[in-house]
Amino acid sequence: MLPLFQPDFPSTEELVPFLKRIELSGQYSNFGPLVCEFEKLIAEKFSLSENGVVTASNATAALTEVLRLLVGEKPLDEPAYCLLPAWTFVATAQVVVSAGLIPLFADVDPITGVLTPQIAEEALLCKASRQIRVVLPVAPFGYPVDAREWDEFVTKHKLPVVIDAAASFDKVTPGKVPTIISLHATKSLGIGEGGLVLSGDSDLLVRLKHATSFGFAGSRVASSLGVNAKMSEFHAAVGLAQLKRWPEIRKRLFEVRAWYDDFLYKIDGLSVFHNGETGATSTMNLVSRDYPARKIIDGLERAEVAARIWWEDELYRNQVFGRSCIGKLPVSEYLYHHVFGVPFFSTMTRANVSRVCGELERILDAPARQQLPTGGCAGQ
Numbered sequence: 001m002l003p004l005f006q007p008d009f010p011s012t013e014e015l016v017p018f019l020k021r022i023e024l025s026g027q028y029s030n031f032g033p034l035v036c037e038f039e040k041l042i043a044e045k046f047s048l049s050e051n052g053v054v055t056a057s058n059a060t061a062a063l064t065e066v067l068r069l070l071v072g073e074k075p076l077d078e079p080a081y082c083l084l085p086a087w088t089f090v091a092t093a094q095v096v097v098s099a100g101l102i103p104l105f106a107d108v109d110p111i112t113g114v115l116t117p118q119i120a121e122e123a124l125l126c127k128a129s130r131q132i133r134v135v136l137p138v139a140p141f142g143y144p145v146d147a148r149e150w151d152e153f154v155t156k157h158k159l160p161v162v163i164d165a166a167a168s169f170d171k172v173t174p175g176k177v178p179t180i181i182s183l184h185a186t187k188s189l190g191i192g193e194g195g196l197v198l199s200g201d202s203d204l205l206v207r208l209k210h211a212t213s214f215g216f217a218g219s220r221v222a223s224s225l226g227v228n229a230k231m232s233e234f235h236a237a238v239g240l241a242q243l244k245r246w247p248e249i250r251k252r253l254f255e256v257r258a259w260y261d262d263f264l265y266k267i268d269g270l271s272v273f274h275n276g277e278t279g280a281t282s283t284m285n286l287v288s289r290d291y292p293a294r295k296i297i298d299g300l301e302r303a304e305v306a307a308r309i310w311w312e313d314e315l316y317r318n319q320v321f322g323r324s325c326i327g328k329l330p331v332s333e334y335l336y337h338h339v340f341g342v343p344f345f346s347t348m349t350r351a352n353v354s355r356v357c358g359e360l361e362r363i364l365d366a367p368a369r370q371q372l373p374t375g376g377c378a379g380q
Contacts (some may be wrong), residue, residue, distance in 0.1 A: 002352060004306035005283075006345040007185045008249055009192075010241035018237035027233060030213070034236035041243055046174050046198055054205045055236070056212055059166050059182035059195030060091050061229035065211045066178050066197060067099035068225070069204060070160040071133050083123055084136040085115035086325065086332035090313045092138055092164050093321045101133065105316040107329045112274055113140045113339075117153040124157065126326050135161045141273060141310070142167040142188070142281030147175030147198075169196075170250065171279035176200040178208075183239065188253060188282040189246060191238040194231055252346040253280040259350045260284055263357035269364050273339055283310065284344035291364060293340035299363040300342070305356055308341045 018034060025033055035055055043053045056062035071080065082096040086105035096103045106123045108115050115137040124132065135153070139145045145165045154161050154177060165172055166182035169189045176199060181187075183194035199205055207224065210217045215226030242249075257280075264272060264286075273285040288296055297307040314336050316325050342356050 001301075001304045001306055002343050002355065003345075004308055004341060004343050005186055006347060007190055008245075008252075008346040009185075009190065010238060010245060014241045014245070015237060018240055019234075022233045022237060025233075029230055029232045031209075031230065032233040032236070034233045034240060035231050038231075038236040038239045038243075041240070042196060042198075046172065048174055048198060048200070049202070051202050051205060052174070052198060052200060054197045054208050054212070055231040056195040056197065057229045057231055057235075058184070058193045059164075059180050060095055061212070061227065062195040062197050062208075063091075063162065063164060063180045064095040064098045065208060065227065065229060066162050066180065066204075067095060067101065067134060067136070069207055069211060070162060070178075071099065071101065079131050080133045081131050081324065082134050082136050083115075083120060083132050083326075085113075085138050086316045086329045087113055087311065087335045088138045088140070088164070088315065089166070089311050090315065091166075092136065093315045093318075096136065097321065102324055103315070103321045104132065105325045105329065105332075107327070107331050108335070110331045112143060113331075113335055114138070114143055117149055120153065121157070123326050124159075132159065135159060137161065137163055139163065139165040139168045139171070141283050141285050142169075142171055142279065143274075144168065144171040144173075144279060145179060146173040147177045147179050148173065150177040151175040167282055168279070170281070172198065174198040174200065178204060183235075186282060188249065188280050189239075189242055190282075191235050191242055194235045194239065249346055250280045253282070256344060256346065256348045256353065257281075257284070259348075259353040260344075260357070263354060264360075267357065267361050267364060270360060282344070283341050285310070285339055285341050286360075287335075288338045288340070288364070292337050294337070296360070296363055297340055300356075300359055303359045303362075305359050306343060309336075309339070310341050311336065311339070 039053045080101050081104035082101040083104050085108045087108050093103045120135050145168050150161045161177045163179040165179050169181050178199040181196040183191045211226040212229040215222035215224040217223040269289045271287050300307040
């Protein structure tokens with residue numbers, strides 16, 4: 001079986017110098033020297049001040065705490081909604097509920113699959129708009145993020161925004177709006193588990209740092225609500241080693257993507273999910289114009305090629321999340337059933353890619369026609 005993904009991690013030899021530093025310091029967590037150095041290097045990468053980055057144990061915990069801080073700690077006296085895309089990973093909806101909010105699903109752009117500021121503005125015209133307390137856009141599968149366009153939205157509508165950019169490590173332009181990046185093992189810069197919060201709002205990030213450490217702010221007495229969501233020194237060690245390797249990892253990911261481009265253009269009825277022209281991503285997601293993704297996956301797996309619908313839980317149909325929607329969701333419904341991932345990792349060979357595309361061409365030899373919807377934005 002050709003695997004869907006293989007992590008690209010530092011060797012033992014590459015990790016040893018950082019592990020020795022942990023041993024010498026005797027500090028294994030609680031914002032140790034390696035975590036501080038990792039945050040500093042990340043801040044430099046994104047041209048932020050040193051206090052423009054906060055690390056966390058994982059992106060889900062970071063996103064939950066940021067949402068909670070943006071909404072506030074006072075009990076809510078009426079239903080409070082978080083506007084989010086109907087097409088997204090289950091973690092996005094889970095954090096909304098964990099933060100004490102009700103998910104309110106809106107459709108996404110038919111080309112990019114993104115909840116845009118324009119769609120969000122249309123959603124604010126719905127009857128539940130006065131109960132929308134925060135907006136949570138998602139960058140699907142490493143889509144480029146420019147947080148500054150959401151800064152304008154916040155200024156105009158006086159409504160907080162937090163961006164779930166889990167897979168967009170190489171494609172983020174930070175702004176004041178907090179942007180969360182995942183460092184999970186499946187991401188382009190993977191460290192096993194971990195998360196980053198980028199923002200020009202230094203006050204929010206100070207509060208977030210306290211919130212990820214039980215609400216402690218310089219003493220052993222909690223000054224606010226909080227949890228334990230700190231990054232460990234061991235994960236920071238992997239992060240520092242990965243940053244050294246990042247230029248080579250990035251180069252290889254671009255090379256594999258180029259090989260896919262060489263073969264995929266020949267296959268009728270299939271296109272690469274739009275994720276921008278620049279920046280490395282950690283997955284290869286395709287859109288089938290005609291065949292349901294599940295049938296294609298079944299065909300690939302019979303040929304011993306792994307494939308997956310990464311976002312298979314149709315959240316707006318799942319009672320766990322309340323099923324609160326704005327209008328109809330034709331684009332999201334289509335994408336749930338027609339977007340799927342094929343093998344993509346830094347150590348793939350051109351022969352591997354040729355094999356995947358050959359099987360796809362065989363499966364899609366005679367597709368029936370079904371076009372992508374061109375409408376379906378919130379409020380229509």
